[in-house]
Amino acid sequence: MSFKVAIIGRPNVGKSTLFNRLVGKKLALVDDTPGVTRDRRVHAAKLYDLYFDVIDTAGFEDAAASTLPGRMRQQTEIAIREADLIFFTVDAKSGLMPDDRTFADVVRKSGKPVVLVANKAEARGAQGGLLEAWELGLGEPIPVSAEHGQGMPDLRDAVVEALGEERALGEEEDDSDEIAASEVLIGEDIADPDAEPAYDDTKPLRIAVVGRPNAGKSTLINALIGEERLLTGPEAGITRDSISVDWDWRGRRIKLFDTAGMRRKSKVQEKLEKLSVQDGLRAIRFAEIVIIVLDATIPFEKQDLQIADLIIREGRAPVIAFNKWDLIDNPQELLAELREKTERLLPQVRGIQAVPVSAETGTAW
DSSP states (O other): OOOOOEEOSTTTTSOOOHHHHHHHHHHHOSSSSOOOOSSOOEEEEEEETTTEEEEOOOOOOOOOSSSSSHHHHHHHHHHHHHHHHEEEEETTTTOOOHHHHHHHHHHHHHOOOOOEEOTTTTTHHHHHHHGGGGGGGGSSOOEETTTTTTTTTHHHHHHHHHHHHHHHHHOOOTHHHHHHHHSSTTTTOOOTTTTTTOOOOOOEEEEEEETTTSSSHHHHHHHHSOOOOOOOSSSOOOOSSSSSEEEETEEEEEEEOOOOOOGGGOOSSSSHHHHHHHHHHHHHHOOSEEEEETTSSSHHHHHHHHHHHHHTTTTTTEEEEOOOGOOOHHHHHHHHHHHHHHHHTTTTTTTOOOEEETTTTTOOO
16 A cells, blocks of 8 residues: 655755655655745655655645735645645754744644654754744654765654554555656656657657746647646746646546746746756657647747747647637737748648647637
8 A cells, every 4th residue: 555745844954855765766846945846746666665755845834825925825725635645844954944944834734644754864953943833742753864865764764653563564455566667757758869769559648838937838838638736827938847647538647747837038038947948948848749828929039049949949849828818809810820830930741730829728720
């Protein structure tokens, strides 16, 4: 029997580093900047003889529901409801902050079993923060270093104690290998990236959704799967990691990859944005189909054409989605104009599919 663990805590306590340690791969972006993770990510994990699914979440922040931090908090609250066990993570190096105490109350009220993880315990002066963590009333803090892999045996024992041996050490279900395979990062199921693999329709079809910031990529994926799985909003650049979402369409398994918005290279200065773009480029390289989401109100910007050219050069099957079609006053006239521009501006690929859609309303024309 498998179980699900949600890693919860305020920003910059090392949740994504712990997530990467448990899954054994650097899947989640990690940076010193607080608030790197925004969407929740689920992956198969292993901690010695324990097998489970782990959820990486955004940093818990006390903010209004309408704000971006507030919407990120809602995604974290969903993860708490889905989880069987919570890793409440604090920074032993910096000690407790007011938000730690606030969110400890939220976790306690959930009624879920909790393991208090005191991360960055290898740092000088972390002993004081470790002792301070007792104040949260969540039990004995487990000192770990997610970055260096220290304290993992104690964490394993704490999980067994929290869930009980029967639940924690229960035998894996027969489909455990399939679960792990379905959650791999895009491209990891391909042995030789340079070889042309034989098509296998038993594996999920890989579709990457790309475009400039604020084109509506995450909203489009939410509309396709019929749930608010990914964080959306009017702010540009919400998505940072390439998040995979499983979708069953008419019996066909599909894995959708949401990617960070891609700006012109000259505008990408911050290290974090560079990592996000690299993650998106990797998704393009290993996808079978790439949906290029264009803002129908300002289509075919220079960056749109560069993204399309990259996809074509990689030999992927491109599909154009003219999003925000519900905002267009003269749809028939504009559609004819956009299709003419598509043929003229992308002559290297004939017959490309171009579909007007409204991700906001969930309709296509």
